[in-house]
Amino acid sequence: MRPVAISxxxxxxxxxxSNKAGYSFTILSDPNAEVIRRYDLLHVRGGPDGHDIAxxxxxxxxxxxxxxxxxxxxxxRVRAKADEMLAAAKGLPEx
Amino acid sequence: xxxxxxxxxxSELFHNVDLPFTRHEVVRFDSGTLRADMQDVIExxxxxxxxxxxxLALSAMLCxxxxxxxxxxxxxxxxxxxxxxxxxxxxxxxxxxxxxAPPRIRRGRILGSILSIFSLLLVAVAxxxxxxxxxxxxxxxxxxxxxxxxxxxxxxxxGRPVSLDQLFAPAADGNSPKAVLLIFYRGYW
Numbered sequence: 001m002r003p004v005a006i007s008x009x010x011x012x013x014x015x016x017x018s019n020k021a022g023y024s025f026t027i028l029s030d031p032n033a034e035v036i037r038r039y040d041l042l043h044v045r046g047g048p049d050g051h052d053i054a055x056x057x058x059x060x061x062x063x064x065x066x067x068x069x070x071x072x073x074x075x076x077r078v079r080a081k082a083d084e085m086l087a088a089a090k091g092l093p094e095x
Numbered sequence: 096x097x098x099x100x101x102x103x104x105x106s107e108l109f110h111n112v113d114l115p116f117t118r119h120e121v122v123r124f125d126s127g128t129l130r131a132d133m134q135d136v137i138e139x140x141x142x143x144x145x146x147x148x149x150x151l152a153l154s155a156m157l158c159x160x161x162x163x164x165x166x167x168x169x170x171x172x173x174x175x176x177x178x179x180x181x182x183x184x185x186x187x188x189x190x191x192x193x194x195x196a197p198p199r200i201r202r203g204r205i206l207g208s209i210l211s212i213f214s215l216l217l218v219a220v221a222x223x224x225x226x227x228x229x230x231x232x233x234x235x236x237x238x239x240x241x242x243x244x245x246x247x248x249x250x251x252x253x254g255r256p257v258s259l260d261q262l263f264a265p266a267a268d269g270n271s272p273k274a275v276l277l278i279f280y281r282g283y284w
Contacts, residue, residue, distance in 0.1 A: 002272035007282030
């Protein structure tokens, strides 16, 4: 399973974050929130200074690009459990 | 110990709040029925309810720290925080009533008031945080299980465009990922 993080942060900001935190996974930038809108995750003025951002959500997508598991947090402070994601990923057939 | 109290002794006895004996001992004296206001004078006013309210309000706020240690049943932490805040409100109300409602004497009003104000502030922050953390869009049209994930092409940290298809490309070890986990996050970290 390949984790890919997406936010409105610019590539430079994501690169800093990735370096500081030692992340090895891919981080993509959606500065105009186009893809965020496509996935209907836009949180209007949800960010600091009233910027539009994504609401937190995770999608597990298989190799045929079908969604196999989703997580929409009700509370931004509650993080998705890693074990839930892994269980969903384990249930997928080998590609 | 039984003793007949003379009237003037009684009034002198209850003039000062700091009495050498407890209320319970006074009641045992064979002094006739104590008047209601004398009983209130003897009783030591306590602002323990306000202290409890403050402790509960503080706990409601500290619940937010719990998210960082990622305990099990994380989803219940916001509700615990809200419940603690509301119970704190009840205790603060009770405490203020104890201190201010007649015919209590003036004891603990200043400390009680200060603690109450702090507690109410903490409660307000806890309640506000609860609601603002949940003020999220409905996302009714977001792809659900079984639906196709919309295609996209976005820049990675080096500025290179990456498409959803490319995310499934083989990695350095030659294996393709059997799934991709798209993690949309708020950003502005």
